[in-house]
Amino acid sequence: MTTQAIEQPAAIPSTRWFQLALGLIAMASISSPQYVWTLFTKPFQDSLGATLAAVQVTFSLLIVLQTWLSPLQGYLVDRYGPRLLIAIGCSLSGLGWITSAYVSSIIGLYLTYGLLCGVGTGIVYIGIIGLMVRWFPDRRGFATGVVAAGYGFGAILTTFPIDTMIKTAGHQHTLVVFGIILGVIGAAAALMMRSPTSNDRLPPPAVLVGVRDVGPKEMLRTPVFWVMFVMMTMMSTGGLMIISQFASFARDFGVAHIVIWGMAALPLALTVDRITNGLTRPFFGWVSDHIGRENTMALAFLLEAASVTLLVLFRDNAMAFVFLSAVVFFGWGEIFSLFPSTLTDTFGTRHATTNYGFLYMAQGIGSVLGGPIAALLYLQTGSWLPVFGIIIAMDALTGILALTLLKPMRQRYLQST
Numbered sequence: 001m002t003t004q005a006i007e008q009p010a011a012i013p014s015t016r017w018f019q020l021a022l023g024l025i026a027m028a029s030i031s032s033p034q035y036v037w038t039l040f041t042k043p044f045q046d047s048l049g050a051t052l053a054a055v056q057v058t059f060s061l062l063i064v065l066q067t068w069l070s071p072l073q074g075y076l077v078d079r080y081g082p083r084l085l086i087a088i089g090c091s092l093s094g095l096g097w098i099t100s101a102y103v104s105s106i107i108g109l110y111l112t113y114g115l116l117c118g119v120g121t122g123i124v125y126i127g128i129i130g131l132m133v134r135w136f137p138d139r140r141g142f143a144t145g146v147v148a149a150g151y152g153f154g155a156i157l158t159t160f161p162i163d164t165m166i167k168t169a170g171h172q173h174t175l176v177v178f179g180i181i182l183g184v185i186g187a188a189a190a191l192m193m194r195s196p197t198s199n200d201r202l203p204p205p206a207v208l209v210g211v212r213d214v215g216p217k218e219m220l221r222t223p224v225f226w227v228m229f230v231m232m233t234m235m236s237t238g239g240l241m242i243i244s245q246f247a248s249f250a251r252d253f254g255v256a257h258i259v260i261w262g263m264a265a266l267p268l269a270l271t272v273d274r275i276t277n278g279l280t281r282p283f284f285g286w287v288s289d290h291i292g293r294e295n296t297m298a299l300a301f302l303l304e305a306a307s308v309t310l311l312v313l314f315r316d317n318a319m320a321f322v323f324l325s326a327v328v329f330f331g332w333g334e335i336f337s338l339f340p341s342t343l344t345d346t347f348g349t350r351h352a353t354t355n356y357g358f359l360y361m362a363q364g365i366g367s368v369l370g371g372p373i374a375a376l377l378y379l380q381t382g383s384w385l386p387v388f389g390i391i392i393a394m395d396a397l398t399g400i401l402a403l404t405l406l407k408p409m410r411q412r413y414l415q416s417t
Contacts, residue, residue, distance in 0.1 A: 015200065016135040022189045023128040023147040026086060028154025029186030030093045030124045032178065033062060033117040035155030035274075036162050040113075043171035050106045057106075058114040060371075065118030067364030070126045071216070073119075074357030077127040078350075086127040087190035092120030094183015101175035124186065125151065126360065130353025133344040134196050138203040140344060141293070145285030145337030152278040152333065158182075205345070212417055213348030219355055224346060224413045227406050229362050231398045232339050235301065236366025238308070238391035239332035241374045242325075244367075246270065248375075249384045250321070258318035265318040269325045277329040285337030293342040294407035300338070301399030304331030305392050312388050331395075346410055 037059050044055050077085045096116030103109050128147050136143035158178065165174040196202060219225050247266060250256040256266040280300075288296035307327040314320035343359050344352045374387050 016196070016202070019135050019193060020132065020143055020146060022193050023132055024150040025189040026090060026124055026186045026193075027128055027147050027150035028157070029090055029182045029189070030121045031151045031154030032158045032162070032182060033093060033096065033113070033121060034059075034066075035152070036159050037062075039159070039163055039166060040171055040175075043166065044109060047171070048103070048106055048109065054106050055109070058109050060367075061110055061114035062118040062121070063367050064364055065115065066122035066125065067367070068361055069119065069122055070357035070360040071354060072357070073123045074126045074130060074354035075216075077123065077130060077353045082127045082131045082195060082353075083191060083193050086124050086131075086193060087187045089120045089123030089127065090186025090190055091183050092116050093124065093186065094120075094179045094181075096120060097175045097179030097182070101172040101179070124190075126353055126357050129340050129356055131193065131195065133340060133352050133356075134349045135202070137205040137349075139286075139289050140205070140341040141285030141288035141296075141337050142282055143285070144340050145280075145282035145334070148333075148336035149278040149281040151336075152274060152281070156274065213350035214346075214355075214417075215351045216354050216358055219347050219351075220358065222413065224406070224409050225343075225359070227401070227409060228339060228343060229359060231297075231401055231406065232335060232359060232362035233365050233369075234394040234398045235304075235332065235335045236363045237369040237374075238304070238366075238395055239329075239335070239370070240363075240366050241370030241387065241391060242308075242328060242332075244371045245374060245378075245384075245387075246273075246325075248378075252384060253315040253321065255316065255318040255321045260318055260322060265322055269322045272322060272326045273329040276326045277333040280330045280333040281337045284334035285341065288338055288341065292407075293338060293345065294402045294410070296334075297338055297342075297402035297406070298399045300331055300334050301395055301402060304328065305395035305399060307331050308388060308392050308395060312385065312392075342410075346413065 041052065041055050044050065044058075045052060048055070073085075073089075093116070096113050096118075099116065100109055100112035103112055129144055132143040132147055133140050162174055162178060165177065214222075246269075247256065250266050250269070256264065258265045260268055284296055284300050287299075307324055307330075311321065311324040311328055314324065339359060340352075340356045343356055347355050377387050377390075378384055
């Protein structure tokens with residue numbers, strides 16, 4: 001008996017850290033359809049004889065399916081387990097690339113790259129986040145941040161090889177080769193995943209959490225969920241506006257082609273931003289495990305408001321533009337660790353994947369508001385300044401709401417349950 005008590009706790013960390021590594025690998029395997037899409041737009045235009053606008057619908061379809069189907073995808077993962085569903089998701093993502101290599105029409109591109117990759121990546125993303133919040137009750141913010149960072153960092157490993165292969169062997173061969181490689185790697189990692197059981201003696205939560213599991217129907221009737229949903233929508237809108245319109249306003253500010261350290265400011269900023277956007281997720285997740293979710297939200301979101309303000313004020317300075325854009329992404333990407341961990345702290349782990357699927361829909365709304373709606377406002381006003389003004393106000397408001405509304409509301413809810 002004594003031997004078991006000593007051996008069991010020693011075995012648990014290696015098990016859950018192995019699961020975290022698998023989640024990181026699977027996340028990295030599905031990041032390329034989103035993050036290297038820009039490399040395929042011109043080849044698809046040429047091969048299909050389509051306009052850029054028509055080809056870009058594929059990307060919008062991918063994001064919409066990835067986010068707005070997430071409640072259904074989360075339910076399937078909760079119902080049938082992460083191993084099978086995440087393996088299917090990785091396979092669908094790889095299959096989307098393979099089949100898109102053979103399309104002869106724009107509709108075919110939508111049904112392959114857009115549909116298959118969108119559904120596949122959505123299943124994997126939601127499934128892995130739901131799995132990590134179960135394995136790491138004591139480090140929930142850090143664990144979700146690590147796997148979310150994998151989704152951003154994964155494309156760093158594939159961008160240059162894919163770009164090189166497109167130039168040497170064509171986009172069709174590249175899609176088939178990398179579709180197979182990424183699909184197999186992701187599915188293999190998924191097949192070794194499992195949910196924690198009663199035999200896994202996990203540490204207690206590090207922050208205030210609910211004592212019972214709440215299903216999506218009951219969750220959707222609580223004001224605290226909708227406060228989180230509105231807050232995540234506002235933060236998603238600002239970040240996705242900057243991501244989707246980055247090249248446009250960099251050119252308008254006159255800094256895109258200024259050379260810094262031997263590289264034009266625009267590609268240099270995009271490279272640095274991708275790194276900080278990945279690092280912020282585990283970093284602020286780790287911070288939230290120690291000082292609380294809402295306190296960390298206030299810190300990060302107000303940092304975002306301040307950095308966007310400075311970016312606008314120094315918009316004609318290329319060096320400042322590169323540095324401040326990196327800070328902007330560092331103040332934004334943490335929403336993908338803070339919100340899922342806060343949601344699970346509040347409503348429990350049993351329905352964590354399905355519940356986060358509903359909250360993740362805020363990302364889809366943010367993509368619409370930050371993409372075409374923000375572009376429309378720019379066209380109407382002829383300036384990016386009104387767009388940035390709205391974003392700064394939303395970031396500051398969200399940071400204030402974290403302390404003044406979400407924190408007391410969540411405390412009252414947890415005490416009442």
